[in-house]
Amino acid sequence: MFLHDIGIIPGGKKTDAVGKDALSITNLSRRGFVVGSSLFVVGVALAGCSSYEEPKIDPDAIDLPEAGPSPLTEVKGGDATPALWIAIEEDGTVKITCHRSEMGQQVWTSMAQIVADELEADWDKVQIVQAEGHERYGDQNTDGSRSVRYNFHRLRLAGAAMRQMLTEAAAVYWKMQPSECSASQGLVSNNQNSDTLSYGNLAKLAARLQVPGEADITVKDPKDWRYINKEIPSLTIPLITRGEGTFGIDVDKPGMVYAVIARPPQLFGRTGAVRDADTLAVPGVLQTVKLPDAKPPALFQALGGVAVVAEDTWAAIQGRNALEVDWIDGPNAGYDSEAFAEQMQQTAKRSGTVRRKRGNIASGLSSAANRIEAEYYAPHLSQSPMEPPAATAQWDGDKLECWACVQDPQATRQTLSDLLKIDKENITVNATWLGGAFGRKSKPDFVVEAALIAKEVGKPVKVTWTREDEVRHGYYHSVSAQRLEAGMDGNGKCTSYLHRTVFPPIASTFVPGMDVPTDGEMGLGATDVPFAMPNLQVESGNAKGHLRIGWLRSVSNIYHAFAVQSFAAEMAHAAGRDQKEYLLELIGDARTIDPGDEGATYPNYDASIEEYPIETARLTNVVNMAADMAKWGRDLPSGHGLGIAVHRSFLSYIATVIEVAVSPDGSMTIPGIWLALDAGTVINPRHAKAQMEGGTIYGLSNALFGEITAKKGAVVQENFPSWRVLRMGEAPRAFEVEIVKSNSAPAGVGEPATPPAAPALTNAIFNATGHRIRKLPIIGASGSKLSLPAKETA
Amino acid sequence: MATTLNINGKDETIDAAPGTPLLWVLRDHLKMTGTKFGCGVAQCGACTVHVDGAPTRSCITAHDSLDGAKVTTIEGVQGRAADAIREVWVKNDVPQCGYCQSGQIMAATALLAENSSPSDEDIDAAMSGNICRCATYMSIRRAIKEAAS
Numbered sequence: 001m002f003l004h005d006i007g008i009i010p011g012g013k014k015t016d017a018v019g020k021d022a023l024s025i026t027n028l029s030r031r032g033f034v035v036g037s038s039l040f041v042v043g044v045a046l047a048g049c050s051s052y053e054e055p056k057i058d059p060d061a062i063d064l065p066e067a068g069p070s071p072l073t074e075v076k077g078g079d080a081t082p083a084l085w086i087a088i089e090e091d092g093t094v095k096i097t098c099h100r101s102e103m104g105q106q107v108w109t110s111m112a113q114i115v116a117d118e119l120e121a122d123w124d125k126v127q128i129v130q131a132e133g134h135e136r137y138g139d140q141n142t143d144g145s146r147s148v149r150y151n152f153h154r155l156r157l158a159g160a161a162m163r164q165m166l167t168e169a170a171a172v173y174w175k176m177q178p179s180e181c182s183a184s185q186g187l188v189s190n191n192q193n194s195d196t197l198s199y200g201n202l203a204k205l206a207a208r209l210q211v212p213g214e215a216d217i218t219v220k221d222p223k224d225w226r227y228i229n230k231e232i233p234s235l236t237i238p239l240i241t242r243g244e245g246t247f248g249i250d251v252d253k254p255g256m257v258y259a260v261i262a263r264p265p266q267l268f269g270r271t272g273a274v275r276d277a278d279t280l281a282v283p284g285v286l287q288t289v290k291l292p293d294a295k296p297p298a299l300f301q302a303l304g305g306v307a308v309v310a311e312d313t314w315a316a317i318q319g320r321n322a323l324e325v326d327w328i329d330g331p332n333a334g335y336d337s338e339a340f341a342e343q344m345q346q347t348a349k350r351s352g353t354v355r356r357k358r359g360n361i362a363s364g365l366s367s368a369a370n371r372i373e374a375e376y377y378a379p380h381l382s383q384s385p386m387e388p389p390a391a392t393a394q395w396d397g398d399k400l401e402c403w404a405c406v407q408d409p410q411a412t413r414q415t416l417s418d419l420l421k422i423d424k425e426n427i428t429v430n431a432t433w434l435g436g437a438f439g440r441k442s443k444p445d446f447v448v449e450a451a452l453i454a455k456e457v458g459k460p461v462k463v464t465w466t467r468e469d470e471v472r473h474g475y476y477h478s479v480s481a482q483r484l485e486a487g488m489d490g491n492g493k494c495t496s497y498l499h500r501t502v503f504p505p506i507a508s509t510f511v512p513g514m515d516v517p518t519d520g521e522m523g524l525g526a527t528d529v530p531f532a533m534p535n536l537q538v539e540s541g542n543a544k545g546h547l548r549i550g551w552l553r554s555v556s557n558i559y560h561a562f563a564v565q566s567f568a569a570e571m572a573h574a575a576g577r578d579q580k581e582y583l584l585e586l587i588g589d590a591r592t593i594d595p596g597d598e599g600a601t602y603p604n605y606d607a608s609i610e611e612y613p614i615e616t617a618r619l620t621n622v623v624n625m626a627a628d629m630a631k632w633g634r635d636l637p638s639g640h641g642l643g644i645a646v647h648r649s650f651l652s653y654i655a656t657v658i659e660v661a662v663s664p665d666g667s668m669t670i671p672g673i674w675l676a677l678d679a680g681t682v683i684n685p686r687h688a689k690a691q692m693e694g695g696t697i698y699g700l701s702n703a704l705f706g707e708i709t710a711k712k713g714a715v716v717q718e719n720f721p722s723w724r725v726l727r728m729g730e731a732p733r734a735f736e737v738e739i740v741k742s743n744s745a746p747a748g749v750g751e752p753a754t755p756p757a758a759p760a761l762t763n764a765i766f767n768a769t770g771h772r773i774r775k776l777p778i779i780g781a782s783g784s785k786l787s788l789p790a791k792e793t794a
Numbered sequence: 795m796a797t798t799l800n801i802n803g804k805d806e807t808i809d810a811a812p813g814t815p816l817l818w819v820l821r822d823h824l825k826m827t828g829t830k831f832g833c834g835v836a837q838c839g840a841c842t843v844h845v846d847g848a849p850t851r852s853c854i855t856a857h858d859s860l861d862g863a864k865v866t867t868i869e870g871v872q873g874r875a876a877d878a879i880r881e882v883w884v885k886n887d888v889p890q891c892g893y894c895q896s897g898q899i900m901a902a903t904a905l906l907a908e909n910s911s912p913s914d915e916d917i918d919a920a921m922s923g924n925i926c927r928c929a930t931y932m933s934i935r936r937a938i939k940e941a942a943s
Contacts, residue, residue, distance in 0.1 A: 243828020
């Protein structure tokens with residue numbers, strides 16, 4: 001990669017600021033760390049010394065050999081060249097580029113913690129620059145709970161390399177060896193006489209030095225970390241409390257108009273006759289724009305329909321209400337989610353495609369002393385971030401610039417290039433803050449809509465999705481039917497385990513007619529099952545997609561963990577054993593597991609199985625921790641129950657214990673939740689804990705209330721509350737999190753708390769009431785309590 | 795027809811269609827985007843502002859019904875309760891994505907101004923109209939109690 005390739009040569013194009021305060025986007029130069037050139041002198045009064053006046057360095061007065069190219073462009077994780085990530089200004093401000101999207105996981109703060117720690121920056125001088133979508137940053141797909149995992153190594157290198165170059169610059173200035181200088185908190189000290197030079201003063205000189213190679217960079221010993229693994233306050237939250245910061249829906253451009261879209265009720269339904277006279281009569285409405293019909297596969301296309309463009313969002317919504325469109329049925333007109341559930345359940349009863357195999361399941365089951373089986377069902381779900389999708393697009397001739405709440409600005413740029421047939425170099429995509437995402441904003445269809453409309457209108461256009469749009473036209477979490485069967489010996493020990501899972505794959509959104517669950521989805525809680533019995537088989541059954549199927553926080557782990565961890569408790573019950581003790585027995589001895597040894601094609605979250613093996617000891621450890629936190633086994637009041645579940649996902653290990661209190665009439669509260677997390681190295685324990693709470697409640701909200709259904713191909717739910725989510729009064733009263741102290745490689749925290757939440761809850765309900773829930777949601781959109789049938793147990 | 799609204803202590807002349815909700819007047823006309831759109835039907839609380847001190851859903855409140863009223867938004871809310879809420883929100887890193895938090899802060903500020911030591915039940919009653927998909931509910935509960943003490 002060279003300067004002219006990446007368009008960041010000094011004096012080149014400056015992108016607009018997307019926000020206020022620390023949000024400004026600046027140019028990045030590989031050589032020039034500094035903007036501006038005003039002379040200044042910093043006076044620093046050092047304790048115990050007479051006043052020391054820092055000399056102003058004139059870098060041009062110092063003769064240096066010409067530096068070669070950066071040797072850090074292709075380290076593990078991508079480019080670690082310091083100038084790509086760090087710009088130090090003369091006043092000492094340290095601008096750190098965050099190439100991942102901020103959606104509440106505090107990635108601004110965590111990326112900055114890593115860089116600033118190795119850089120020995122003064123935290124108070126740190127500001128964040130949000131990167132636009134560009135390949136120079138490497139992977140920007142803020143999905144899969146992997147921002148830290150992908151970037152920890154290279155951002156440490158970038159920070160440390162910069163620290164060494166600043167130290168070397170000071171040594172050059174003082175005409176001594178770098179080893180005789182030390183960098184700390186934004187200053188380089190002369191070890192011989194306590195003189196100091198500030199980073200802002202050294203930056204220009206440092207920029208002319210050779211970037212060190214990886215072998216010559218010394219990252220800190222973890223015991224010397226100042227910011228990593230510390231509860232550093234969020235960089236975004238002070239802005240949030242004042243209503244500042246720019247989300248996608250907040251973008252404003254001069255001359256901008258506002259659009260909402262009437263979309264076909266069915267996926268691949270088409271737009272027929274449009275009668276817009278009443279729409280155009282609404283005050284403030286400017287025009288309507290018919291969008292091209294979508295054709296399979298869905299990809300990230302706009303869904304078609306008719307856009308209403310107006311002087312404000314409200315007028316656009318009113319105009320849409322007045323619009324009459326004859327929608328033409330498409331290939332999904334026959335989709336009825338209730339009938340489809342029946343069909344999937346039938347598929348789950350038949351032998352499927354074997355995806356992992358150990359021993360002989362048929363003989364194992366037939367020779368078992370005791371056999372149990374159970375079927376589970378989980379519905380479609382909507383991500384429903386509080387900020388619905390919103391995007392602003394502006395054309396300048398052939399050039400397109402967009403501002404949007406996207407999880408993957410690079411994929412957005414590529415999608416725009418593919419679908420609008422324009423050169424990628426002519427497209428700029430600016431990621432704003434995301435008001436939640438949960439996978440919805442990995443799909444940039446709404447940015448395509450904005451670009452199409454803006455082209456037609458000839459002005460900057462902001463497309464806003466209303467909540468109804470978000471609920472009815474999403475990329476839904478897949479619906480699933482599963483069947484599990486187990487055989488036990490005379491002592492109740494499990495000897496045989498069969499898991500069959502049926503669901504429309506996410507690939508159905510991208511490949512026409514694709515109905516085979518992919519290895520990736522199977523590896524989210526099915527083929528990676530960590531159980532130790534001698535006979536084990538995991539099978540899949542096919543199912544077609546009729547809505548757009550997409551990622552939702554923790555993806556297939558949700559339904560797989562629900563079924564597997566519920567079934568573990570069902571086995572314990574059949575064996576007359578304690579849930580937790582039986583779970584530990586299922587997991588078995590401390591060992592590492594590679595599902596690939598048993599015929600699975602297992603992606604392991606795109607990590608090597610050597611670096612991130614499945615370690616049963618870590619599962620066992622978090623089970624014991626969570627159980628101890630909850631005082632598992634304690635006497636409980638009548639109607640109370642504790643339930644436990646454990647799951648490895650996104651390379652992290654989480655066990656969750658939930659206590660429920662159920663009244664005889666079925667009304668239920670959650671007095672407490674106890675969660676143990678092993679995510680290896682954790683950058684910010686406070687923010688990881690917030691993700692544990694958030695991920696768990698997200699899972700509970702779905703399990704208790706969440707259900708998207710379809711009739712005649714159209715989603716039935718419309719807004720809150722027909723699409724119901726958990727509220728304050730339904731949240732648990734107590735929530736305790738413990739994090740395993742670990743220097744292991746960092747794993748995910750954004751998603752992995754979600755999968756164990758539902759089975760821990762249903763296992764608790766079973767222990768409280770004897771009622772086993774195998775179909776979600778537990779309560780649904782209109783219910784207020786559990787419906788408790790006659791008890792299943794004696 | 796232009797309407798004059800008092801927003802954060804300042805008179806603003808609004809030229810929006812009759813019946814346009816205050817939310818869109820704030821966001822699209824006055825470019826005060828701190829007040830958020832979440833549902834449009836008074837179900838989520840993201841659009842909460844104060845009208846004469848009372849928490850109000852701006853998404854269903856016609857701007858031209860507010861003649862003579864004092865409107866306060868997240869950008870302008872101040873005073874003892876607001877200061878205390880902001881302080882504990884920052885100190886405890888209450889928000890995650892932050893999108894619903896303008897509404898949460900407006901609701902919590904109104905609660906605290908009314909009730910200086912709210913119980914769990916009081917907090918549930920005052921805050922259950924404000925949805926947070928990041929599920930900061932437990933943090934909000936803890937922070938309101940801390941602000942009260």
